[in-house]
Amino acid sequence: MSDVLIANKPQPFGMSGILENPNLMRRGGPGLLAGVLTPLLKPLLRAFPKPRLYPNVPLSVFQSYLVGDLFMALPALQELGKSIDIQILCRPDCVEILRGLGFKALPFDNAFLTRPTFTTFFRTFSQAWKLRGELGSMALDLDADPRTAFWLKIAGVHTALSFDRAGASLFDIRFAMPPEAVHQADRDIAVVQAFCESRFVGPVGANDYLPLPGQPSSQQKANASWIISCWTRKDTKNWPLDRWEQLLEKMLAANVSFRILEAPDGDEGFKDFRQRWSQRAEFMNGSLADVVEQIRSCAGIVATDNFTGHVAGYFGKPVLWINGSSDARQVLPRGPRTYAVQVDPMPCRPCGHRCANPEYKACLVRLDVDRVWDAFRKLGGN
Structure with missing residues (x-):
């Protein structure tokens, strides 16, 4: 599939845009490396045999980052879950938490994120390979991390989606990021909103926080x-x-x-x-x-x-x-x-x-x- 950029607003790229919204250069090192390697990686990833895809598989949302990132993303994930059936790829120690909140969750040990070594690369590669056939054809990443796009492709995902920023070239569909979506939670809501609008599943509103169901005794x-x-x-x-x-x-x-x-x-x-x-x-x-x-x-x-x-x-x-x-x-x-x-x-x-x-x-x-x-x-x- 060729790259698609969905831009409802002009992209604020260039130094002025980056200063206005630092999300456009977050994880700059991996992004720069991905930009250099993309021409080599894309043909290689296309050559991988595609796994058999099963119908009615929920949309996979990658969220195997740090615990704080997950909790900042939860309001956006809750809103997304109102519009479409989703399953969340998360750290193994977060599976119980997410399932307790009513989410479908799959464990993904993203060891390479925090400890980038040859050992953790092959460990994470193995994790992605084991997911082939379980994720469906489409997956969404709220962070636009180029490493995530690579893991999703190894896992057999046909179409990886996120927002457009430096280094996001491995994602097949990229949404424009509004300049005002600076806070990570607002950025996540913006990605979800762009995804929902592109699929005509209805608008998504931003919330500062969404309390979990149930109250302490x-x-x-x-x-x-x-x-x-x-x-x-x-x-x-x-x-x-x-x-x-x-x-x-x-x-x-x-x-x-x-x-x-x-x-x-x-x-x-x-x-x-x-x-x-x-x-x-x-x-x-x-x-x-x-x-x-x-x-x-x-x-x-x-x-x-x-x-x-x-x-x-x-x-x-x-x-x-x-x-x-x-x-x-x-x-x-x-x-x-x-x-x-x-x-x-x-x-x-x-x-x-x-x-x-x-x-x-x-x-x-x-x-x-x-x-x-x-x-x-x-x-x-x-």
């Missing part, structure tokens, strides 16, 4: 406490732990009930922090599905830039989001009560979490505890 509400998520694998996202300790001291003094999210793969600094606080606060852990359920019934969350803020925002919980190097226009957790604190101005933001500032993590080191505490109080934490 009265017992859960009575026992609700705040969740503290203070560590992530990327150190450039982590507010210093000594600042967290000062914040927790203020919470204890104000009789605020809280639990701290365990970090099973935490570094030595987190292990020392845990040892100091293990007798003073409850540490919560469990599978990803368990953590999501606990966030669903919590009073609110105070988090660094990680997936927990997006989960809480999706459930309509208060979120105090401590941001360092991310572009809040794109990834601020969506929800009815989200409060972000960050150091401004910070000319080096966003940096892709690869700090180049002479003062390492200046965007977080300069963030004062009193300012975070004031934000917590404004959010209703005390």
Whole structure:
């Protein structure tokens, strides 16, 4: 199939367009490589034998990215599911969560996304090959990741769809991205809307958040406490732990009930922090599905830039989001009560979490505890 660009509006390409909507250059490295390799890859992929396709297979939607990406995409996926039967390709640890929300879900271990090595390439290739014949003829990706287009083709998908941006040339059909769809959730809604309009299945409206069906029980509400998520694998996202300790001291003094999210793969600094606080606060852990359920019934969350803020925002919980190097226009957790604190101005933001500032993590080191505490109080934490 030849490339098709569906453009309801002029595409804002060029430097002015990229500055207006950074989604057009997201994952620039893989996109540049895909642009170079596309003339070689397309004939090779066309030469692959096509699997037998079965009728009435739901539209496959690729969402095997990070957990935060999935929760930002859920409003768009819910809206898409109102118009057409879908199945979601997701991380294996997200299958239970999605099925619990009423979605059809297939596990896809996208190991190459976060650990790009020869080993993970062949591991992900094998995952895609095993899906041949299960995905139907068409699949949608909300992220326009060129690696995803490749995996979908290996999985036997005839037509891969996403939005048009640099490096998206492996997708067969590409929709124009409105310049105003800067936030990732708005971008996802825009892709779904363009898809639905192209198939004449009705318009899709954007929502800041969509609460999940069902509410926490009265017992859960009575026992609700705040969740503290203070560590992530990327150190450039982590507010210093000594600042967290000062914040927790203020919470204890104000009789605020809280639990701290365990970090099973935490570094030595987190292990020392845990040892100091293990007798003073409850540490919560469990599978990803368990953590999501606990966030669903919590009073609110105070988090660094990680997936927990997006989960809480999706459930309509208060979120105090401590941001360092991310572009809040794109990834601020969506929800009815989200409060972000960050150091401004910070000319080096966003940096892709690869700090180049002479003062390492200046965007977080300069963030004062009193300012975070004031934000917590404004959010209703005390």
